[in-house]
Amino acid sequence: MAQQPDFGAGPISSAVFRVARAHKALAARLLRETGLRPGQELVLMTLWRDGPQRQVDLVDKLDSDASTMVRSIARLEKVGLVHKEPSPTDRRATIVHATEASFHLRDEVESAWAELERLTVGSMSRSRRTEVLATLTDLESNLSAAE
Amino acid sequence: MAQQPDFGAGPISSAVFRVARAHKALAARLLRETGLRPGQELVLMTLWRDGPQRQVDLVDKLDSDASTMVRSIARLEKVGLVHKEPSPTDRRATIVHATEASFHLRDEVESAWAELERLTVGSMSRSRRTEVLATLTDLESNLSAAE
DNA sequence: CTGCATTCCCTGTTCGGACAAGTTTCTGGG
C-alpha cells in the first residue's frame, strides 16, 4: 500500500501530481489488453478520426514532440497498425495512414477509453461532472498562461 | 501553437491528461535552473523532510517503483546530492542520506515548488482553491478505488 | 533565380516509469 505523498509547499500541485499518476496508470492497465501503451492510442484515435495526415499534424494535435512521434509511429508501423507513404506534394513530408488491421482495434480502444472515463468520474452526478470539467479547464488555462 | 486534443469519448480523462502534461512541463521548466529533473526533487524533498531512510521507504512515500528508485538514487549520487550507506540492522537494506551539498539546493527547490503552486492556482480565491483541492481529491479517490 | 530562413523529419542521448526476473538477506512456522 502506497503512502500519499504530500508536500506542504504545494497541496494542489501535489494533488495534480497524484491524480496524473493514478490516471496514467489506470489508462495503461485498461489499454494493456489491446497491446497498446498510453500515448499510442492517441495517435491511432487521431488517425481514425481525421484520416491520413502528416506527422507534424499529429504532433500539433496531440501537443507532442516530433522526435517522440517518429518513434511512436515507428513502433506502430512495426506491429502493422500504421503505414507511411511519401507525400505527393511535399517531399519532406510523410503521410501516416491507419491500416485495416488497426480498425479491428478501434472498438476495443474506444471502450477502454469509455471505461477510463467511467472509472475516473465514478459516481459523480452530471452536474458534478460539469463542475469537475470546469475546474480542470481552469487549471489548464492557468498552466498554459504560465508557459 | 499546439491544438487542444479532445477525444469526445472522455472529456474529463482528456482534461486530466492535458492538465497533467502542462503541469509536468511547467515543473520541469521551473526545476531546470536547479539541474534537477521532475521526480528527483521529490526524492530530495522527502529526504530533507524525513531524514535518512531506506530506498523502500522512499518508494512507499512517493508511490514510485523500486527499480525507478534505484536509478534515481544512482543519478543523485553521481552528482553528489545523495549518498548510500548499508543499514546497520538489515544487510538487505541501504540507507539513503541527503548530502550537505544537497541542502544548498533546498531553498531553490522549495521556491520552485512554491512558484509552481502559485502558477497552478493562478488567481483563484482561497475558497475556490479549497474546491479545486476537493475535486482533485475526489478524482484521486475514484482512481484509487478503480485499481 | 539565388540565397537564406523555415519546415519536416530523423538520430542521439538522457530521464522517469513500469514490468519481469534474479540475488541476497531476513523472518516466522514447524
Place this chain on the structure above:
DNA sequence: CCCAGAAACTTGTCCGAACAGGGAATGCAG
C-alpha cells in the same frame, strides 16, 4: 534449528517524453 516465503535491492528491457543537433526539401525575399 531449518526451510519456505517474504522483503530489499539490482539488472535488463521497453516505452514515452524532452532536448540538441542535423539533413533534406521548401518557400520567400530580393
